[in-house]
Every structure is written in structure tokens, then in C-alpha cells.
Amino acid sequence: MTLKELSDLLGLSPTTVSRALNGYPEVSEATRKRVVAAAREHGYAPNTRARSLATGRAMAIGHVIPISAKHEMVNPVFADFIAGAGEVYSRNGYDMLLSVVPDDDEDAAYRSFLTKRNVDGIILHAPTLNDPRIPLLNTLGLPYVVHGRSSDTDAPYSWVDVNNKRAFQRATDFLLDLGHRRIALVNGLEHMDFAIRRRAGYEAALTARGIPPDPTLMYAGEMTEAQGHDLTRKLLARPDPPTALLVSSMITAIGVRRGIEELGLTMGRDVSLITHDDDLSYFRNGADIPVYTATRSSVRDAGRKAAEMLIDIMQGRDTPHHIMLEADLTLGLSTGPATRLAAGTG
Amino acid sequence: MTLKELSDLLGLSPTTVSRALNGYPEVSEATRKRVVAAAREHGYAPNTRARSLATGRAMAIGHVIPISAKHEMVNPVFADFIAGAGEVYSRNGYDMLLSVVPDDDEDAAYRSFLTKRNVDGIILHAPTLNDPRIPLLNTLGLPYVVHGRSSDTDAPYSWVDVNNKRAFQRATDFLLDLGHRRIALVNGLEHMDFAIRRRAGYEAALTARGIPPDPTLMYAGEMTEAQGHDLTRKLLARPDPPTALLVSSMITAIGVRRGIEELGLTMGRDVSLITHDDDLSYFRNGADIPVYTATRSSVRDAGRKAAEMLIDIMQGRDTPHHIMLEADLTLGLSTGPATRLAAGTG
DNA sequence: CCGCTTTTCCAAAGCGCTTTGAATATCCCA
DNA sequence: TGGGATATTCAAAGCGCTTTGGAAAAGCGG
Known part of the structure; x- marks a missing residue:
């Protein structure tokens, strides 16, 4: 039809029919009713x-x-963000x-969005340090929103991001308060912006207490x-093992936990663990006490916010083009005072 | 441009330009070269x-x-399938x-694909028992491929599926061979087709050895x-706990494992566990022995196959419209003979 | 009832591409 | 050298919608 x-x-x-369906004022209310009814009856919808x-x-909005x-x-947070x-x-x-x-050829995908003209806007995922895609998108001229930020970038851009630095600073502080001094950082790939900011938070907290960050306790990958597991085994096999780990992903944390328990140690007693939790639906904690102490921020919510921001931008509404989400620090069972392991090994 | x-x-x-770019024969090779070069130079691509x-x-192809x-x-396998x-x-x-x-209003999404005419084909995800979307899509007339099958459906349809029944039958058989007799099934929602088939395989293996399936050992959800964990705690608290669990998802299996270890038991020794493994990228086993014994089938590969099948169908190629993938049964560390726990509790 | 404004509707152009049917240029061989 | 076959190119229509500019109908005050 x-x-x-x-x-x-x-x-x-x-x-007239077009105007009636699109809500233009130049059509009488009576005919509009008639048109809308007929459209519904015959299942008419305009050919996109x-x-x-x-x-x-x-x-349409494009995601690469x-x-x-x-x-x-494939990044597991995509599913929830996209939802x-x-x-x-x-x-x-x-x-x-x-x-x-x-x-390695993402650029082509963005260019093709422009030349093929099949989207009106773009969401940019997983920005890196000084991300080249941002200047690229600025030259392309398509409206876009970045999920995350890009350190060291001059070009202006709109973003929705979690305050990763503060989250990891707070988490590290919390571990320090519990008496931990050797805290390992299990982070994402080091060119990823979120990883950089998390590390900055971690280092800031340590430095504030006069503890120099130990590069051998910092991992990025x-x-x-599997990585979480292997790394934990290596770290805990050291003569001077960390008493706590700060981890960037729930999935990695699961591997870390496996590594801890394989050694007969108990998480939260012998070794403490804080993870970042994107609040993925299938990992969501039950009603009772969470397993993992975590910096939590819903990536699905970030998806909603980014989408709304992009639509606002495309419609020329002059909304604030930066949204900083604060992560909760939720207390779970995976953290405890450092004394016991210190006593055990010392 | x-x-x-x-x-x-x-x-x-x-x-002429259009024909040159689309590879029609009615244009001389010289001009075609010239046109293609100019198009590339000026970054021309036809407006979609x-x-x-x-x-x-x-x-374009639609996924709901x-x-x-x-x-x-949101189903965690989507991300990999879509990749x-x-x-x-x-x-x-x-x-x-x-x-x-x-x-609860998926139908509208399919209908809108048709009326808005913005896709040429559809992939149908997560089919249920006698899935109403299949007759719907048959009436709509858009080409489609189902990822999975739908039991009890008369209507014909094309599909790519794992042989879930055989996989779970083999897994159950394997546990039986190890001496397990009380085997719990931790399955997906019971109206999901894959869950039905997996249960059928599980029950068939038991029955073949004269063991009547025990409904109190079968869970669907x-x-x-969290579900995996809670359920395991309940199961293992019974006076007659299962000695093995057969689990439908890696993520659930992680919860099951947590439940097992919280009780001070060891997976693979005290309690055996086999899980289905969709070979998700972030859970992929390392090079050494896998943690979990698993029925493994790459959902990403299924995505590739389904996409190829759909494109074939849309292009009218008369390819086989059913692909049955067999899952591997990969041996890991989570399974062992039943004797020890039997000795411990008996 | 006339001339004016306002309301309601419509014809036609145009979005950027593909494709049909026709026109022109080129070729080959008698 | 001419005429038919073949190789190239093009003009124009059409895909299904929105939108401009205009026409017809209706409303209104004098």
C-alpha cells in the first residue's frame, strides 16, 4: 500500500493524505481523522x-x-549499551x-555513513587516548556523541561518560583505608581512555598517601x-603478592576470583577485590549482599542518555552536551581488612 | 557529491556513470576506468x-x-551472534x-519492517515452542532465517541451529559414564526451544539407562x-544432593561454581559440572585445559552461517535452508567420577 | 450579495538513483 | 564504399514520498 x-x-x-498523517495544520480535523483511520485499517506506513x-x-543512527x-x-558492554x-x-x-x-578500518565505516547518507547521527564507542575518530567525525560534519571521552584531544565533542577517575580513586582509597598497601590494578588496554582515567584515579589515591605506584603491580590488557585468572596466578605467586586487586571489568574479576580460589585463598578475607561493574543484566547482583565490592554504573543507562543527547543535538536543541555519570561504590563481600594476609605472609 | x-x-x-559503477556490460572499459577513478577521487558513493x-x-537486514x-x-549471546x-x-x-x-510487542517490530520497507530480510532470534512469529513472518512474506528452531511448528522455515538434543544427551551420557546418577539440569526458560531440546536430550540419556528423570532436579529460568548460584545452594542443601549439574549457559555456570565453592566443595571433585559454551569471546578458554567441561558451539559462527543463508535466500539461490551444527564435547576440569562424593555422603 | 481573508485542498516539482528504450558512433565485410 | 550488426552513450520515466505555490471553498463584515 x-x-x-x-x-x-x-x-x-x-x-492532503501526507499532511494529515504528518500532523500539518493545513488539513481539517475531520479529514485527518478519516485519513488516520484509513491508514490504520489498511496498515499503511510510509516507505522509509x-x-x-x-x-x-x-x-537512523549509526553505531560502529x-x-x-x-x-x-567483541566488547561485552555493547549489548547493554545498545539495549x-x-x-x-x-x-x-x-x-x-x-x-x-x-x-583497523573503522574510519571507512564512518566515511561510508556519510557518503551513503544512511544515518543522521553516530554514536562513537570506546574512545582512545587522542582518538583520531573525533577529528574525523568533526570534518565529516555528522552529529555524534561519544560514549566516553578522549584525553589529550583539543577538538570539541559531546560525550556521556562515567567519572572513571573518581570512581577508581575512591575504590583505591577504600582499600587503603582497609590497610591495604600493595594493591594491583588489572586494567583494560592502555590506549583506552577509560583505562587511562582509572589508572589516574588509582595512582592519585596512592600518591596522596605517599605510596609510589608500583608498575609491576599494574596490568593493562x-x-x-582467562586474562584475569592468569594474571592473578602470577601476581599471587610473587614473593611480595598484592593484598588487594582493583579490576576494570566484572568478567575479568570472575577470572581473578578463580585464580584466588585455586590457591585455596578466600576472596574478601585473604585477598580483597574491587571491580568495576557495568551493571550488565545477566551479572546483576541478587537482592542480598553483592558478591563483589564494586564501582557500579549502569552502561544501559549510559546508552539511554547518549541516545537522548544525540537526538537533542540532531534536532538542534541546545542542551548540555556533556553528561558525567558518577559511579556508586557498592560494598560487597569481596573486600576486607588487609591484616590477615599480612599476618599470614609476614 | x-x-x-x-x-x-x-x-x-x-x-553511463551509474552503469559504469554498477558493472553493467554496456559501457566501454575505458570510460568505466575513468568513472571509477573519478568516483574514488571525489569520494562518491551512491545515496543509499x-x-x-x-x-x-x-x-539492509533486520534483527529484532x-x-x-x-x-x-538482554541475551548475552546476541553480541557475538551479531558480530x-x-x-x-x-x-x-x-x-x-x-x-x-x-x-511483549515484538510483532509490531516485524510488521513495521514490512510496512516501512526498510529491510530486505530478517533474522529471528530465540525461537520458542510453537513460535507465533514464524507464521507471522510467513504471512508477511519477507525472507527470514531463524537462529534456532521451533518445536511443534508446522509452517516451513529456514534455520541454523545447534543440535542441542544430541549435545545434552552426550553430556548426560558422559556424566552417567562417570558414575553420576543424580544429575541436575539447570536450563533456560522452558518455553525456549533450545531449552526444550536440551531437556529432551538429558531425559533421553537418563531413560536409556533406566533412570527416571527427577523433576525436582530440573530447573528452568x-x-x-545469580540464578545459578542460588539454585546450586538450594540443590546442594538437599539431603539427597545431585553429584553433577548440567547447565545451559556459561554465565549460569559461573554462578553454580560460586555456589559450589561457597560450601567448601571443589568443582570436578566433589561436584561435577558440564555447561553449554557459546564460545563467547570474553569467556574463551586459554590455551591450556579448559576450566569447564562443555558442549561447545560458536554462536558467532552460527551468526555467520545464518547471515550467509539469508543472503542466499534473498538472492534466490537454492541452497539448503537448514544447517545443523554439532556441538563439541570438550573435556575440562569441572568433571570427575561420582565415587568420591558418593563415598562422602553415603 | 460583494469583496476580502482564511481555511482546505491539490497539481506538480523534486529528492538521487536505476532502468527502459532509443539514438548515435563504431565496426566488419561484401 | 555502403549497409547491417555491434558497441556506446543518452534522454526520460519512475521509485514513493514531501513540499512549494496556487486554486477552490468557506467564512465574514459591511
Whole structure:
């Protein structure tokens, strides 16, 4: 069913039917009712392609999902972020276009969004230090919002981010308060902006207490379960093992825990652990006390906020273009005073 | 840059330029070269919306991501499935359109794909017993492929699925061979088709050895970490605890393991565990012996296969429209003979 | 009842591409 | 050298919608 068919059916011109459906004032309320009813009855909806050709707007928002070319790894937080964003898109009549590309030719994906004109805006994921995609998007001229920030970047851009530095500073402080002095950092890849900020928070907390950060206690890499495990085994095998670990991902934390328990140690007693928790639906803590003490911030909520911001920008609304989310520090069972392990080994 | 501008630039008609770029034979090789070079130089790519309006093909494939309205849960395997499918789409010039909707009005999303004509085909996720979406899609007339199957459905449809029944039958058999007799099944929601088939495999293996399936050992629910944990605690607190658990998801298995170890028991010695492993990138086992004995089948690979099948169908190629993937049974550290626990409790 | 404004509707152009049908240029061989 | 076949190119229509500019209908005060 096309607009023409529907208008023939109603004995009206396509113009009138179009206006009636799009809520223009130049059509009487009576005919509008009639048109809307007929459209519903015959299941008419305008052909997206024709409409967006005529209007110049694609009514779609693009996401580029980079796949680590080396490790074929897909970031597990994407699913929840996209769930949040998608919710907002649906409510506002936008489609979500996903482009899955190896992370070494992401640029092409953005350019193609522009040349093919199939999206009106873009969400940029997983920004790195001085991310080259930001100047690229600025030259392309497509509205976009970054999920995260990019340190050392001059160019202006809109973003939604968690206060990663403060979160990890607070977490480290908390561990220090518990008496821990050797605290390991198990972080994401070091060119990732969130990892940089988390490290900054961690180092700031240590330095504030006069403890020089120990590079051998700091790890940066892919956040898989296996990495968490292997690394923990290595760290705890040292003559001077850390008494606490600060971890950047729930999935890595699970591996860390496995490593701890394989050694017959108990998390929260022998070794403390704080993890960042993106509040992924399938890892959500039950009603009782959380297993992991965590810096928690819902990535799904970030998705919603980023989507809303982007839509605002595309509609020219002059909203604040930065949203800083504060992570909760939620107390769980994985942390405890450092004394016991210190006593055990000392 | 539009086609017209490019053709003016070249002193050719839009027709010729279009044909040159689309590889039609009615254009001399010399001009084709010239056109292609100019297009590349000026960064010309046809406007998707105009092109698909003219051709009638959207060059996009739709996925509906249902969010459990009750639990706000997003299926963690989606990310990897989509990564696999997206890879194939990119290679073939298709876009991926995602529609995130609460799972109680999914139908509307499919209908809207049709009326808005913004996709050429659909991938159907997470089919249930006698899934109503299959007849719906058959009436809509859009090509589609189901990731999974739908038991008790008469209507024909194309699918890519894992042989869930055989996988769980083999896994159960393996546990039986190890001497286990009380084997718990921790399954997904019972209206999900994969859960039904896995249970069928589990029951078939038991029955074949004359062991009547015990309904109190069979659980069906959301596959979260917390559920796995809570359930395990309950099961192991029974006077007649199971000596082994067969679990439908890696994430649940992690919770199960937590439950086991909280009781001071050791997985693989005191309690055995086999899980289904979708080979998600961030849970991938390292090079050494896997932690979990598992029925393993890459969901990313399933995504690739489903995408290829759908594209074949859309192009009218008469390929086989069913692909049954066999899961590996990979031996890990989480399984062992039943004797010890039996000795301990008996 | 007339001339004016306001309301309501419509014809036609145009968005940027593909594709049909026709026109022109080129070729080959008698 | 001419005429038919073949290789190139092009003009124009059309995909289904929105939107400009205008026409017809209705309302209104004098």
C-alpha cells in the first residue's frame, strides 16, 4: 500500500493524505481523522526510503562495532549499551544501524555513513587516548556523541561518560583505608581512555598517601576471564603478592576470583577485590549482599542518555552536551581488612 | 557529491556513470576506468536511500532484539551472534538494522519492517515452542532465517541451529559414564526451544539407562549468574544432593561454581559440572585445559552461517535452508567420577 | 450579495538513483 | 564504399514520498 493508493481510496490527493498523517495544520480535523483511520485499517506506513529521500533525513543512527582484529573480541558492554540506546531510538522513531568492522578500518565505516547518507547521527564507542575518530567525525560534519571521552584531544565533542577517575580513586582509597598497601590494578588496554582515567584515579589515591605506584603491580590488557585468572596466578605467586586487586571489568574479576580460589585463598578475607561493574543484566547482583565490592554504573543507562543527547543535538536543541555519570561504590563481600594476609605472609 | 554532479564533471550522462559503477556490460572499459577513478577521487558513493528507492531493495537486514519486559534482560549471546552476522553483511554490502523492543510487542517490530520497507530480510532470534512469529513472518512474506528452531511448528522455515538434543544427551551420557546418577539440569526458560531440546536430550540419556528423570532436579529460568548460584545452594542443601549439574549457559555456570565453592566443595571433585559454551569471546578458554567441561558451539559462527543463508535466500539461490551444527564435547576440569562424593555422603 | 481573508485542498516539482528504450558512433565485410 | 550488426552513450520515466505555490471553498463584515 502506497500513499497514492491510499489517497485514491480516500478520494483525496497524496498531498492532503501526507499532511494529515504528518500532523500539518493545513488539513481539517475531520479529514485527518478519516485519513488516520484509513491508514490504520489498511496498515499503511510510509516507505522509509522514499520518505527519507524526500526529507533528506534517514531517521537512523549509526553505531560502529569494532571487532578487535587480533583477538576477535567483541566488547561485552555493547549489548547493554545498545539495549539502552535502542529503547530511546524506538521511542523517537529512529532506527539503529550497526556496522561491524575490524577495528583497523573503522574510519571507512564512518566515511561510508556519510557518503551513503544512511544515518543522521553516530554514536562513537570506546574512545582512545587522542582518538583520531573525533577529528574525523568533526570534518565529516555528522552529529555524534561519544560514549566516553578522549584525553589529550583539543577538538570539541559531546560525550556521556562515567567519572572513571573518581570512581577508581575512591575504590583505591577504600582499600587503603582497609590497610591495604600493595594493591594491583588489572586494567583494560592502555590506549583506552577509560583505562587511562582509572589508572589516574588509582595512582592519585596512592600518591596522596605517599605510596609510589608500583608498575609491576599494574596490568593493562584485554578484559577476558582467562586474562584475569592468569594474571592473578602470577601476581599471587610473587614473593611480595598484592593484598588487594582493583579490576576494570566484572568478567575479568570472575577470572581473578578463580585464580584466588585455586590457591585455596578466600576472596574478601585473604585477598580483597574491587571491580568495576557495568551493571550488565545477566551479572546483576541478587537482592542480598553483592558478591563483589564494586564501582557500579549502569552502561544501559549510559546508552539511554547518549541516545537522548544525540537526538537533542540532531534536532538542534541546545542542551548540555556533556553528561558525567558518577559511579556508586557498592560494598560487597569481596573486600576486607588487609591484616590477615599480612599476618599470614609476614 | 551526487551522481549528477559526478556525471557533469565527467561530461557523461548519469546513466553511463551509474552503469559504469554498477558493472553493467554496456559501457566501454575505458570510460568505466575513468568513472571509477573519478568516483574514488571525489569520494562518491551512491545515496543509499535514493538507490534503494529506485531498486526496491533496502540492502539492509533486520534483527529484532527483544528485551525481557520483566527482567530487563538482554541475551548475552546476541553480541557475538551479531558480530558474526555483521561481518558477513559488511562483506556483501548489507547494513544491519537493529530494533530493540520489549518482548511483549515484538510483532509490531516485524510488521513495521514490512510496512516501512526498510529491510530486505530478517533474522529471528530465540525461537520458542510453537513460535507465533514464524507464521507471522510467513504471512508477511519477507525472507527470514531463524537462529534456532521451533518445536511443534508446522509452517516451513529456514534455520541454523545447534543440535542441542544430541549435545545434552552426550553430556548426560558422559556424566552417567562417570558414575553420576543424580544429575541436575539447570536450563533456560522452558518455553525456549533450545531449552526444550536440551531437556529432551538429558531425559533421553537418563531413560536409556533406566533412570527416571527427577523433576525436582530440573530447573528452568533466566540464565543469570545469580540464578545459578542460588539454585546450586538450594540443590546442594538437599539431603539427597545431585553429584553433577548440567547447565545451559556459561554465565549460569559461573554462578553454580560460586555456589559450589561457597560450601567448601571443589568443582570436578566433589561436584561435577558440564555447561553449554557459546564460545563467547570474553569467556574463551586459554590455551591450556579448559576450566569447564562443555558442549561447545560458536554462536558467532552460527551468526555467520545464518547471515550467509539469508543472503542466499534473498538472492534466490537454492541452497539448503537448514544447517545443523554439532556441538563439541570438550573435556575440562569441572568433571570427575561420582565415587568420591558418593563415598562422602553415603 | 460583494469583496476580502482564511481555511482546505491539490497539481506538480523534486529528492538521487536505476532502468527502459532509443539514438548515435563504431565496426566488419561484401 | 555502403549497409547491417555491434558497441556506446543518452534522454526520460519512475521509485514513493514531501513540499512549494496556487486554486477552490468557506467564512465574514459591511
